[in-house]
Amino acid sequence: MLPPLVLPLTLLYSLLAAPAVLAGDVPWLQACNPAHQKLQEGTYQFQTDCDAMTYCASNSTCALRGCRSDDFPFGYSSNVTIPDKCPKGMFCPDEQDSCQTLLSVGSACQFNRDDECEGPPNFKELADTTGFGLNVNGSICLNNVCMWANVTVGLPCVVQNTAYTAYGPDGEFVDIVSRGNCKVGLYCDAQQLVCVQTKAIGETCDADKECSTYNCLADGTCGRTTDTPVKVGVWVYIVVAICIFGGMIGTLIALYFVHRKDRTAEHEKRLQYWREQNAFRQNILQMQETARHSLMSYTPGGSPRSSQMIPSEDSVGPMTHGANKASALRYYVSDDGSQMDDRSDEDLMMRKRDPNPGRF
Known part of the structure; x- marks a missing residue:
């Protein structure tokens, strides 16, 4: 397989060489130059001064297109009627001006327009059904000439190598596409210019065209087609399922231990708070x-010093007959079992025992 050639300045050179007027922006009935019609370098896309709905006519004005090659053409407005596709036996050229009759073998054709060439009588046998775009109905346009892709093994063939500009993670590189007029299942060797049988998967190769799968790997061997689905064994599904369920169970277990640790910490905080409050209460x-x-x-009689603490008459209030002769301290027991004193400091008064009870 040819090594990729990095072209970091290709895009810059193409911009510097571009004309002052941007291609493809001239509307209907405006002036255009047919000499500006060309294939874009690197992509080989057809370019013209006119916009996507018009083409540059011979009178140097943009006219409405008369046909289309694609099922869903690009650039048309939603309120515009798109032109029809060409019927069988005709083709729509790159200019898309009008439908034309298919070209016979040896006629000049536009670049890579295999559909412009007339197919051979045995086109069903020669037609490409691989999906790689090797030919159209057994006919191929090589070097702008219509040919039939009917050359067999060992016979001389015609080859066309085209360098396309491709883009990758490391920048631009050149992708060379090689085509020939050999039958499907064969390729045209660029050195010997004869048709050679394509190679099976695993055989050595230098280019994609040498492989029957049209995919030459980087290690120089033919690989499977790029659109081949990857098939894995049943054990892979089992391992993946075990990993998924194991991860779920492991996550749940980890969350359980993490939350249990948090719950334990919160429990210790609450227990410590309860202990402190209980200590305060005690x-x-x-x-x-x-x-x-x-x-x-x-209280009177509670201490020998009580007899010496005789207050004056001014400091002693009048005694009432209904006064309680017991202790002046009054307590009550609350709901939680604690004893509370319902008197204020002013209610706690020391009283003198009258030595002569009953006397005024």
């Missing part, structure tokens, strides 16, 4: 109990 209860015992020690 401290408060202990403080209340201590305060109760401390205040009880200052």
